[in-house]
Amino acid sequence: MDRQRRSHLAHADHPIAAPIADESVARLLDRAVADEADHALDLGCGGGEWLRRLLVRYPWMRAEGVDIHTAALEQAREGAEESEVADRLILHEMDAAVFASAHRFDVVLSVGAAHAFGGLLPTLAAARELLAPDGHVLVGDGFWEREPDAAALSALGATWDDYADLATTVDRVVADGWTPVYGHVSTAGEWDDYEWSWTGSLSRWALDHREEPDALDAYKVAAEHRSQWLSGYRGTLGFVTLVLRRSP
Ligand SMILES: C[S@@+](CC[C@H](N)C(=O)[O-])C[C@H]1O[C@@H](n2cnc3c(N)ncnc32)[C@H](O)[C@@H]1O
Numbered sequence: 001m002d003r004q005r006r007s008h009l010a011h012a013d014h015p016i017a018a019p020i021a022d023e024s025v026a027r028l029l030d031r032a033v034a035d036e037a038d039h040a041l042d043l044g045c046g047g048g049e050w051l052r053r054l055l056v057r058y059p060w061m062r063a064e065g066v067d068i069h070t071a072a073l074e075q076a077r078e079g080a081e082e083s084e085v086a087d088r089l090i091l092h093e094m095d096a097a098v099f100a101s102a103h104r105f106d107v108v109l110s111v112g113a114a115h116a117f118g119g120l121l122p123t124l125a126a127a128r129e130l131l132a133p134d135g136h137v138l139v140g141d142g143f144w145e146r147e148p149d150a151a152a153l154s155a156l157g158a159t160w161d162d163y164a165d166l167a168t169t170v171d172r173v174v175a176d177g178w179t180p181v182y183g184h185v186s187t188a189g190e191w192d193d194y195e196w197s198w199t200g201s202l203s204r205w206a207l208d209h210r211e212e213p214d215a216l217d218a219y220k221v222a223a224e225h226r227s228q229w230l231s232g233y234r235g236t237l238g239f240v241t242l243v244l245r246r247s248p
Contacts, residue, residue, distance in 0.1 A: 001214040004071040006221060008047070009205045014197035015049040015079075018112040018140050019186040019239050021193065025053060031182035031243045032138040033058055037106035041130055042066065043096040043123070044113020048076025048089070050138075054107075055085035062088045064105075066096045068116070097126060104132040111140035111241060119162075120169070121176055124244070128177075131246070136181070140241035143169045148236050155232025166240060173242065182243035191234070199226040 011017055016025055033040075033054065038061055042051050045065030055063055067073050073091045080086040092099060096116050108127040110117075117123040120141045127137045142163050153159065164172065170180060186194075199222045206219035 001217045001221060004069050005214075006202065006218065008071060008075060009218065010198045010202040010222070011047065012201040012205070014194055014201075015047055016111075017046050017049075018241075019191040019194035020111075020140070020184070020241060021190050024184050024186075024190065024241075025050070026057070028138060028182065028184055028241055028243060029054055029057060032107050032109070032136040033061070034106065034134070034136065037136075038062065039103065039105050039132075040064070040107040040109065041101075041105040043099065043108065043110040043126065043130075044116050045076060045091075045109075046072045046113075048073070048079050048091070050109050050111060051076070051089060052079045052083050052085060054109075055080065055088050056083050062090075064090045064092065064101075066092045066094060066099045068093070068095055097122075099126075099130075101130060103130075104135070105130055106132050106135045107138065108135065109138045111138070112239075114139075114141045121172060124173065124176060124178060128246070134245070137178070137244040138241065139244065140239060141169075143238045143240055144236065145238035146236055148233070151231060152233040152236040155228035156237060163237075166238060169240060170242070173244065174247070177247050178242075178244040179247045180242050181245055184241045186239040186241075188235070191239070195226070195229045195234070199223075199229070 040063040042065045045067050051063045051065050080089045108131050110123050114120050114123045143166050144163050202218050202222035206215045209215050
């Protein structure tokens with residue numbers, strides 16, 4: 001099954017493509033959007049859910065989203081139209097790592113897309129170039145809740161040094177010239193909701209569309225993902241979302 005189609009189906013019940021609950025998303029946005037902010041950018045915006053919520057919540061704002069996948073951007077466009085915010089949204093289909101703009105944004109988001117830049121610090125380097133002087137970055141990435149064992153690494157297709165523990169992750173960000181003004185560590189409940197939603201939505205679609213040529217494939221992918229999560233990285237992979245400003 002095509003990866004984008006799979007992702008679209010798997011996120012039907014949890015459109016934020018990260019283990020973050022709706023209330024946490026709203027709180028993070030409130031901490032990242034200052035009163036005078038008017039222009040946001042999302043690097044690796046996927047289906048545009050962060051920007052859709054931002055534009056609904058702060059009706060004076062405009063936003064731009066960057067993603068490499070056509071289908072994700074189509075979804076972002078449709079979502080924005082349904083929420084009647086499309087006139088304030090510009091979407092760019094391109095590699096976020098090479099996105100450039102003469103504009104400096106008040107809020108730069110990048111959640112779950114650090115792989116596009118080669119890691120968390122390169123993501124922040126890209127955000128820094130695009131950020132207004134007093135702007136906020138909202139960035140989400142993985143960390144190790146505990147030392148990963150071979151099963152966790154294999155399930156994630158990761159290596160030990162892909163992430164660090166939470167304290168080291170934040171220390172590195174601070175040493176890179178950023179000040180956390182808020183942060184959210186995804187809870188076990190948020191992770192479970194995200195993974196049950198991902199695997200459950202895809203399984204349900206496969207069961208309800210047995211006539212589709214890729215239904216069996218979808219069913220197997222969901223089962224494999226569930227097993228990789230439960231027997232592999234559950235409780236080992238963490239997720240932290242930071243709201244950052246430049247340090248003095
Ligand atoms: C885990 S999803 C997160 C989507 C969104 N930020 C969210 O939290 O709902 C990662 C996104 O990064 C996008 N992506 C991956 N590589 C990229 C690249 N080089 N340039 C732009 N987007 C990229 C994927 O297409 C996908 O939409």
